Amino acid sequence: YGDGNIDGESQLLSDEGQTPEPLLGSLDIFIFSLIAGLLIYWFLFRKKTDDSKDIIIQTLSISNKGCSFELFIHQSNRNVVVFYGSQTGTAEEFANRLAKDAHRYGMKGMAADPEEYDMSELSRLKEIPNSMAVFCMATYGEGDPTDNAQEFYDWMQGTDDDLEGVNFAVFGLGNKTYEHFNATGKYTDKRLAELGGKRVFDLGLGDDDSNLEEDFISWKEQFWPAVCEFFGVEATGEDSSIRQFELVVHNDINMNQVYTGEMGRLKSFQTQKPPFDSKNPFLAPVSVNRKLNKGGNRHLMHIELDIMDSKIRYDAGDHVAVYPINDAVVVSRIGERLGVDLDTAISLKNLDEECNKKHPFPCPTTYRTALSHYLDINNKPRKNVLYDLAQYASDPQEQENMRKMASASPEGKALYQSWVLDSERNILAILEDLPSLNPPIDHLCELLPRLQARYYSIASSSKVHPNSIHICAVVIEYTTETGRVYKGVATNWLKNKEVTENGHKHTVPMYVRRSQFRLPFKPSNPVIMIGPGTGIAPFMGFIQERAWQKEQGKDVGETILYFGCRHKNEDFLYQQELEEFERVGVLTQLNIAFSRDQERKIYVQHLLKKNKEQLWKLIHSNNAHIYVCGDARNMARDVHTAFYEIAEEVGGLTHTQAVDYFKKLMTKGRYSQDVWS
Numbered sequence: 246y247g248d249g250n251i252d253g254e255s256q257l258l259s260d261e262g263q264t265p266e267p268l269l270g271s272l273d274i275f276i277f278s279l280i281a282g283l284l285i286y287w288f289l290f291r292k293k294t295d296d297s298k299d300i301i302i303q304t305l306s307i308s309n310k311g312c313s314f315e316l317f318i319h320q321s322n323r324n325v326v327v328f329y330g331s332q333t334g335t336a337e338e339f340a341n342r343l344a345k346d347a348h349r350y351g352m353k354g355m356a357a358d359p360e361e362y363d364m365s366e367l368s369r370l371k372e373i374p375n376s377m378a379v380f381c382m383a384t385y386g387e388g389d390p391t392d393n394a395q396e397f398y399d400w401m402q403g404t405d406d407d408l409e410g411v412n413f414a415v416f417g418l419g420n421k422t423y424e425h426f427n428a429t430g431k432y433t434d435k436r437l438a439e440l441g442g443k444r445v446f447d448l449g450l451g452d453d454d455s456n457l458e459e460d461f462i463s464w465k466e467q468f469w470p471a472v473c474e475f476f477g478v479e480a481t482g483e484d485s486s487i488r489q490f491e492l493v494v495h496n497d498i499n500m501n502q503v504y505t506g507e508m509g510r511l512k513s514f515q516t517q518k519p520p521f522d523s524k525n526p527f528l529a530p531v532s533v534n535r536k537l538n539k540g541g542n543r544h545l546m547h548i549e550l551d552i553m554d555s556k557i558r559y560d561a562g563d564h565v566a567v568y569p570i571n572d573a574v575v576v577s578r579i580g581e582r583l584g585v586d587l588d589t590a591i592s593l594k595n596l597d598e599e600c601n602k603k604h605p606f607p608c609p610t611t612y613r614t615a616l617s618h619y620l621d622i623n624n625k626p627r628k629n630v631l632y633d634l635a636q637y638a639s640d641p642q643e644q645e646n647m648r649k650m651a652s653a654s655p656e657g658k659a660l661y662q663s664w665v666l667d668s669e670r671n672i673l674a675i676l677e678d679l680p681s682l683n684p685p686i687d688h689l690c691e692l693l694p695r696l697q698a699r700y701y702s703i704a705s706s707s708k709v710h711p712n713s714i715h716i717c718a719v720v721i722e723y724t725t726e727t728g729r730v731y732k733g734v735a736t737n738w739l740k741n742k743e744v745t746e747n748g749h750k751h752t753v754p755m756y757v758r759r760s761q762f763r764l765p766f767k768p769s770n771p772v773i774m775i776g777p778g779t780g781i782a783p784f785m786g787f788i789q790e791r792a793w794q795k796e797q798g799k800d801v802g803e804t805i806l807y808f809g810c811r812h813k814n815e816d817f818l819y820q821q822e823l824e825e826f827e828r829v830g831v832l833t834q835l836n837i838a839f840s841r842d843q844e845r846k847i848y849v850q851h852l853l854k855k856n857k858e859q860l861w862k863l864i865h866s867n868n869a870h871i872y873v874c875g876d877a878r879n880m881a882r883d884v885h886t887a888f889y890e891i892a893e894e895v896g897g898l899t900h901t902q903a904v905d906y907f908k909k910l911m912t913k914g915r916y917s918q919d920v921w922s
């Protein structure tokens with residue numbers, strides 16, 4: 246937008262120049278020269294900042310947006326491109342692994358972000374002999390493509406390009422607890438074939454509800470032989486655990502040039518500039534942090550982030566993303582275990598100079614920053630990490646076990662399942678329990694996945710709180726099978742961001758992600774909200790907004806909440822606020838299922854069934870909108886079933902008709918879910 250301003254203003258100047266003005270006084274000339282001088286200075290200055298920005302973007306290889314296939318086709322000798330539609334980084338990780346594997350078959354691969362390429366040139370891939378495009382496509386939300394695959398998805402929908410001669414394969418990443426399982430992967434596979442592309446291998450459907458990693462490995466095990474047969478090539482026998490990045494140690498670096506946790510621009514945390522997004526998060530001060538539950542051994546918290554002066558806008562129902570920092574104690578213990586000075590300044594530089602991705606995370610940085618801000622050290626490592634690290638185990642038994650766990654053999658699968666997954670061993674636990682394993686820390690940093698932002702449903706309305714964003718979350722902490730304490734990274738980090746007596750406020754790097762979870766356009770439509778536990782979060786925003794609408798004199802329809810918790814005296818979240826909303830008539834009905842206050846469990850769906858006549862009338866005759874938020878695995882499904890039963894019992898529909906009925910409500914945006922598993 247800066248360039249636009251410059252053009253506009255220079256246009257204004259030349260227009261003035263065309264109007265003859267014979268009598269210019271010296272004061273006029275002076276003012277004119279001053280303005281011109283200032284403009285020139287401003288232009289040069291702007292140019293300089295833009296240039297420096299370019300350099301930073303290049304070093305981070307953030308974007309090559311709209312990159313033509315030309316570069317790919319004529320300036321590199323790659324023949325396998327693995328595109329990823331990734332929201333949380335897993336699809337990107339899988340794409341990298343496939344691109345790396347290509348090496349074993351004498352092919353040259355690269356992983357690519359579809360957002361950075363002009364995907365409308367996909368048909369040009371056939372210009373490369375023996376080439377193939379692989380797609381690792383995650384499905385997100387209500388069957389949607391990920392943000393970075395949206396444009397590509399839109400293109401597929403609208404194009405009638407001929408993809409004859411383009412070889413492709415698709416692996417989808419999804420979760421069976423969600424309604425539209427793997428919708429994006431399925432669509433990509435079907436659409437590319439419809440457009441004439443040649444499917445080299447069958448669509449893979451990964452299910453994160455069971456074991457995504459195993460699904461991927463099993464698919465990969467069959468995929469490569471199929472590729473070999475298709476192209477008539479053979480495995481070269483070369484190991485795929487080759488390094489992708491080389492270590493550069495900066496012994497004499499100006500620490501001002503070293504990344505300290507920024508996601509994009511260096512020093513962006515010191516000089517904050519809007520607009521704020523995933524590459525440029527806003528450092529929001531924590532202005533409130535209070536415990537919500539009165540008892541029990543959990544910690545449920547209400548946090549308020551101050552967004553004053555940030556120009557950040559949000560709507561009730563949106564999500565706030567926060568970038569957490571790993572536990573400093575765990576980071577230090579990794580350093581100690583590997584005998585490394587974590588404050589060494591380093592870069593990991595891609596050995597493949599043509600590759601877009603110059604570094605695995607912002608570099609130069611220190612090991613400590615990488616392990617604290619950029620790498621996921623808390624989760625259970627995937628199989629490829631074990632496979633690549635195995636070479637550094639000096640004890641043959643430990644090495645063999647690691648290789649076994651990384652393999653697709655039934656014995657290996659069982660060992661990985663019990664020793665890594667069920668026992669919840671993170672990388673530190675693995676290093677502690679395999680004493681002969683001593684990998685170089687830079688290789689470990691290359692292999693670990695990126696630490697992802699965490700999303701929370703915003704628990705406030707911007708109409709009432711334009712300058713703050715509220716979060717309601719439960720701190721995750723429990724003891725694992727090996728006796729270690731598992732602590733959720735983000736919730737434990739947030740919990741410690743207390744507002745001190747002297748008014749010091751901790752900050753949180755954050756940005757807002759838009760959602761489709763919205764109140765009805767017409768306030769007079771009734772709303773039925775179902776949100777047990779922390780599922781109450783977005784409804785605090787909705788209720789505040791309905792109260793505000795009422796204050797504005799709007800005709801606000803019925804506002805009904807179904808909330809559930811364990812005990813009335815323990816975790817009745819926002820009790821005071823909710824009871825007050827009910828007292829003043831904003832909440833027309835407050836239904837609460839206290840699940841453990843009596844012998845028999847009472848859940849929200851039981852209360853829904855109790856009020857079935859009223860609910861059916863609201864849904865069928867009064868255009869009510871239904872919202873469900875919280876646990877996807879059990880609660881959301883059970884609530885859905887309760888609605889089917891209501892439609893059958895009160896509406897007289899058959900089961901098939903009931904399923905169809907609610908499907909239609911979903912399409913019309915009258916049954917919305919914000920659920921997690």
Ligand code: NAP
Nearest residue numbers: 719777778779780809810811840848849876879880921922
């Ligand atoms: P919670 O306090 O554990 O549960 C809230 C209420 O829901 C309790 O009364 C619980 O009863 C009840 N409930 C349990 N199963 C139910 C079902 N099938 N249908 C209806 N109600 C049911 O809630 P929370 O701590 O907010 O967590 C809710 C769920 O979301 C948990 O599974 C949690 O792990 C998950 N969660 C995930 C994330 C994430 O980001 N992935 C974040 C927060 C929460 P009982 O416990 O007495 O059975």
